[in-house]
Amino acid sequence: MKINGNEIKPGNVLQHQDTLWAVVKVEHVKPGKGGAFAQVEMKNLLDGRKLNERFRSEDKVERVRLEQKDFQYLYTQEDMLIFMDTETYEQLELQKDFVGDRSAFLQDGMMVTVELHEDRPIGITLPQYVTLQIAEADAVVKGQTQSSSYKPAIMENGVRVMVPPFITAGEKIIVDTGTLEYVRRAD
Incomplete structure (x- = not known):
């Protein structure tokens, strides 16, 4: 589906330069001289390269639906x-x-x-949250407060995560797969 250059929005997937690009950021610029344009930051979906491109409103780009x-x-x-x-x-x-x-x-x-x-x-x-068991957790250091400090732990899949001091080996926790951060104890 062809769209005008001024209709590009973050999240769109475009066919540009014979490959697929995900639009990361769009900034509409109206200079004092000349026509307005959209400054578009894109990421290549196939190899991860980044590209900054200018599109004027009369430019046509191919928007791809995945x-x-x-x-x-x-x-x-x-x-x-x-x-x-x-x-x-x-x-x-x-x-x-x-x-x-x-x-x-x-x-x-x-x-x-x-x-x-x-x-x-x-x-x-992947699902946003997964439940995993703690394989190893460091001992609590005396004087650490429960709210302010985290300690390193290794989950059953070998990934290292920072957990609150009260978490011990063998416990199940819920982890965010996007940020690789501890969310809460599993029930």
């Missing part, structure tokens, strides 16, 4: 992650690098959302 599909995580095989489409039972294999550090949070049977463009995966979204 298909979002739910997949269930099945297992890891060497450096490939195997997911299954719960409607068609087709399997999708993704490189571990595609998911990045967040692959440590994948659990058997976990539902994820994969963004597809022309049946090609270009992004993945």
